[in-house]
Amino acid sequence: MLQPGRFDVLIYLGVSEDVDSRCKIIKAQTRKMNLGCTVEEIEKIMPKGYTGADVYNYVSSAYKNAMIELKNSIVSKIENPNPSRSEIKQLIGSLSSQDDQLFEIKVELRHFEVFNS
Numbered sequence: 001m002l003q004p005g006r007f008d009v010l011i012y013l014g015v016s017e018d019v020d021s022r023c024k025i026i027k028a029q030t031r032k033m034n035l036g037c038t039v040e041e042i043e044k045i046m047p048k049g050y051t052g053a054d055v056y057n058y059v060s061s062a063y064k065n066a067m068i069e070l071k072n073s074i075v076s077k078i079e080n081p082n083p084s085r086s087e088i089k090q091l092i093g094s095l096s097s098q099d100d101q102l103f104e105i106k107v108e109l110r111h112f113e114v115f116n117s
Helices: 019-029 039-045 052-077 085-093 097-103 109-116
Strands: none
Touching: 019 039, 019 052, 039 109, 052 109
16 A cells, blocks of 8 residues: 555566666676676576666675685685784785785676576
8 A cells, every 4th residue: 555645656667678788787786896707798697587686686696706705715825714913914014016916806707607506
């Protein structure tokens, strides 16, 4: 039951059915991400019938998978599983500008494929 006022008009936005529309939604949702694949590749493996909110959840989960993978790769490089503060400072101080790539989150196609299995 709707009361008159703020929510008295309903607008239905259907599911995008063509490839171009889905690619535009994916592109908008991933615009701040560093992608290691193309939007078209993501669209090919993404389940059909997703709304904009579904796409947001899909790409956010893939980004989270990429962050977890990066965290695990960094932790594997640390010899001591519970480093002291001085060991952390020493590790950070020893990093060169080339090591900045170690901390760059890159979302690859495999991060999206996790949801399709």
